[in-house]
Amino acid sequence: MKTQTLNVGLIGFGMAGRTFHAPLIQAAPGLELSAIVSRDAARVQAAYPEVAVHAKATSLxxxxxxxxxxxxxxxxxxxxxxxxxxxKGKHVVLDKPFAVSLAEARQLKSQADGADRLLSVFxxxxxxSDFLTLKGLLDEQHLGRVVEVESRFDRFRPVVPDRWREQHRPGSGTWFDLGPHLLDQARAxxxxxxxxxxxLASLRDGAEIDDDFMAVLEYDRLRVTLRASTLVAEPTPRLRVNGTRGSFVKYGLDPQEAWLKEGESxxxxWGVDPSPGRLTxxxxxxxxxxxVHHEVESVPGDYRAYYDGIARTLLRGTPPPVTAxxxxxxxxxxEAGLDSYRQGRWVKLKEGGSLPRRLHAKG
Known part of the structure; x- marks a missing residue:
């Protein structure tokens, strides 16, 4: 790469593009948000007057x-x-999920590999903050051998909004919205x-697609439960982790999304969580x-790390922050989860189940 600044084109200026991607790209050394594809040029230029606006992706x-x-x-x-x-020879970052099917995702990876282009998912x-804090506790084996993890994204949104995520179309629903977050954290x-x-369930009045899910992942002597719902008014633990030495419980979502929605840069x-977890x-x-109960100081969260990592990958050849x-x-x-729901049974994966060494600690 001849230049030390990469020109970035963003397609989409809805909630994800406007709230997450645009400000995080702007904050990353080595990246410059040069163009945005949107049908609402006035809205884009009100926020980013120096950025070119394209009406169609083909122009970008x-x-x-x-x-x-x-x-x-x-x-x-x-x-x-x-x-x-x-x-067209571009490097590509996709907002999660990768695609609406595993076959599509595999085809994109094959195409990127063949073209020697970066392909990453946000x-x-x-x-x-809560994920980094838990990772630190596991790395240091404070809980002994972990036997049970419950990870939840619960919200109270009783009225179904008029947006594509709530409509009956490919890739919509809570499983494709929040499932990728929780699955990626568990996999990591x-x-x-x-x-x-x-x-899966559709619980709200007027819901066209799933707005509630519970997924259970089976490992060797470890069970991970992932849950998300739109009808939870009373706060539930964001994380609840049990091990042979004790437990860790954390309430409250990471604050970065809320701050980005409020327009903070x-x-x-940045990303200091004001709600510490409790280690017993x-x-x-x-x-x-x-x-013995301990208040656990949170590790600061930092969404900037993703695009910082993308810039380093393209400019210096370091490994991507998220690989294809x-x-x-x-x-x-x-996709295996959807197969499980449709068939009403556990679905086995061909590979998997081995745990990192840190999780085999003797209790």
Whole structure:
């Protein structure tokens, strides 16, 4: 790469593009948000007056100065847009999920590999404060051998909004919206499971598609439960983790999404979670149980790390922050979950179930 600044074109200026991608791209050293594809040019230029606006993606793809294309559009459009961008020699970042099917995702990866282009998926929740805090506790084996994990994204949104995610179309619904976040976090911590069981429900009045799910991932002597609902008014634990030495419980979502929605700009030392978790561990000896409670200082979250990593990959050749292979594993779990729901049974995965060494700690 001749230049030390990469020109980025963003497709889509809805909630994902406007709230997450645009400000995070702007905050990343080595990246410049040069163009946005949107049907509402006035809205774009009100926020980014210096950025060119294209009415159609084909116009962006034809711009030889654009190095990286970021796709933040409805899920069913990910495949055709990424395919077209790669065909024009662009590097590509896709908002999660990768695509609406594993077959589409595999085809895109094959195309990117053949063209020697970067293809990555925006799994930003790896940089949530609560996830980084839990990862640190597991790395240091504070809980002993972990036996049970419950990870939840619960909200109270009783009225079904008029948006594509709530409509009966490919890639819509809560499983494709929040499932990729929780699945990617579980995969990053524990690897691929041996099997998955998924239950979906449409609980709100007027719901066309799933707005509630429970997925159970089976590992060797570990069970991970992932849940999301739109009808939870009373706060539930964001994380509840049990092990042979004790438990960790964390309430409250990472605050970065809320801050971005309020228009705050990402900056160093950002993403400090004001709600610490609670670690309860057995400090007794032998058969004696002495439970001691500790307030756990949160590791700061930092969504900036994703696009910082993308810039380093393209400019310096470092590994991507999220590889296409990792994103394919999330797609494998999304699709296996749907198979489980349709068949009403556990679905085994061909590979998976082995745990990182840190999780085999003796209790």
């Amino acid at each position: 793809f034809a711009d030889r100065d654009i190095d990286l294309v970021v796709i933040a559009t409805p899920n069913e459009t990910h495949f055709p847009l990424a395919k077209a961008a790669l065909a 799994h930003n929740r790896r940089w949530d 911590l524990f690897g691929m499971p041996r099997a998955i069981l998924l239950e 990402p900056q160093p030392a 561990v057995n400090e007794g000896e032998g058969d004696e149980v002495v439970l 292979e990792q994103a394919l594993e999330v797609m494998t779990l999304l």
